[in-house]
Amino acid sequence: MTKSELIAQLAVRFPQLVAKDADFAVKVIIEAMADSLAKGDRIEIRGFGSFALNYRPPRVGRNPKSGDKVQVPEKHVPHFKAGKELRERVDEMG
Amino acid sequence: MTLTKADLADLLFEKVGLNKREAKDMVEAFFEEIRMALERGETVKLSGFGNFQLRDKPQRPGRNPKTGEEIPISARRVVTFHASQKLKQVVEQGMNGSQPQA
Numbered sequence: 001m002t003k004s005e006l007i008a009q010l011a012v013r014f015p016q017l018v019a020k021d022a023d024f025a026v027k028v029i030i031e032a033m034a035d036s037l038a039k040g041d042r043i044e045i046r047g048f049g050s051f052a053l054n055y056r057p058p059r060v061g062r063n064p065k066s067g068d069k070v071q072v073p074e075k076h077v078p079h080f081k082a083g084k085e086l087r088e089r090v091d092e093m094g
Numbered sequence: 095m096t097l098t099k100a101d102l103a104d105l106l107f108e109k110v111g112l113n114k115r116e117a118k119d120m121v122e123a124f125f126e127e128i129r130m131a132l133e134r135g136e137t138v139k140l141s142g143f144g145n146f147q148l149r150d151k152p153q154r155p156g157r158n159p160k161t162g163e164e165i166p167i168s169a170r171r172v173v174t175f176h177a178s179q180k181l182k183q184v185v186e187q188g189m190n191g192s193q194p195q196a
Contacts, residue, residue, distance in 0.1 A: 001137075003141050013127075021110055028109050033102075034185075047129075077185070078175075086129055
């Protein structure tokens with residue numbers, strides 16, 4: 001499912017809204033989630049999961065071509081942990 | 095600060111002009127549609143944010159950490175999230191205190 005398919009599904013669910021509202025709503029939700037992570041804040045969606053940043057300390061890496069040592073700076077990478085309901089629903093065995 | 099469904103609903107009320115009821119329902123429907131797609135076994139691709147994918151994990155040996163008893167961890171399907179390049183970049187720039195590029 002792509003973002004545009006998600007927007008189309010939401011437009012069907014909310015027939016009282018103009019199609020542009022579903023489009024704008026999805027944009028606002030995604031932007032708010034990205035902004036939140038960019039500030040270092042967590043996102044917690046009950047029944048879906050949580051997003052947080054994982055810290056990667058600076059390290060010495062190597063250029064695989066030349067073998068030269070390179071300093072890799074610290075970074076923060078987004079991490080998602082599925083919530084209980086999502087975990088149970090995707091796992092048909094569980 | 096933690097972003098929650100209530101915060102997202104407030105934003106839809108303020109920015110999109112949905113009424114409070116619609117805003118709350120829209121946030122719920124947004125995540126429910128994603129859950130339904132994943133339940134059907136589909137990958138969900140949200141451009142500018144990231145992809146939710148499914149991975150089938152085989153059974154593996156495990157242990158009850160309390161008793162030390164060996165118990166197999168059953169085969170299961172799990173959801174993984176891969177942040178898009180854009181999200182990674184926005185996070186890097188945000189955490190470095192600089193402004194994200196347009």
